[in-house]
Each structure stands twice: as C-alpha cells, then as structure tokens.
Amino acid sequence: MYPGENGPIDSIRLEVFYEALQDQRAFQLVETIIGKDQTIELLEKDIEKPITFNEYPRDLTWLLSMREKLNQCIQLNLHTK
Structure with missing residues (x-):
C-alpha cells in the first residue's frame, strides 16, 4: 500500500x-x-x-489470449447448464 491523493493505493506487486x-x-x-x-x-x-516451472510462455499476447480462452470455456459452461 502506498499513500495516494484519495487514500491508500495498492502496490503493483x-x-x-x-x-x-x-x-x-x-x-x-x-x-x-x-x-x-x-x-x-x-x-x-x-x-x-510442455509448460514447466522453468519453461513457459512469457508473451503478454499469449497470456491474455489464454485467459480469454479460459473465460470462454467458463462462459460456455454457464450457458449450457
């Protein structure tokens, strides 16, 4: 937490x-x-x-794309129940 104009703000970490x-x-x-x-x-x-603790995609585009795929899978499941 850091001081901000309108109160504390979260750290980037x-x-x-x-x-x-x-x-x-x-x-x-x-x-x-x-x-x-x-x-x-x-x-x-x-x-x-294959993904390991040492080898994994670090590209921001890949990370955001993967999260979107997860969100789509979750959303599709919510609509089929």
Whole structure:
C-alpha cells in the first residue's frame, strides 16, 4: 500500500499477485468443467514445449489470449447448464 491523493493505493506487486490468483482460480474452474488432461491440452496448445516451472510462455499476447480462452470455456459452461 502506498499513500495516494484519495487514500491508500495498492502496490503493483499486490495487483499482479491478485491477478495471478484469479488466473489460478480460473484454471481450477476450467479443470472441473473439462477435466485435468483437457485443461493441460488447452494450456499447451500452439506452444513448442510442455509448460514447466522453468519453461513457459512469457508473451503478454499469449497470456491474455489464454485467459480469454479460459473465460470462454467458463462462459460456455454457464450457458449450457
């Protein structure tokens, strides 16, 4: 937290951490919808190597695109129930 004109503001680190937790929750929800294997397949589609802790896409476009795919999967499931 940092002082702001209208009160405290969050640090960038806290905002990024919050977004990471939201992404993790979205992946967990998609896993309950389509299963773990299909979720991993969705995650690793169109990349050269399997994702590990050391090897993963770092491109902002890929990250935002993946989140959009997760959102679409979740949205589609909500409309089919």
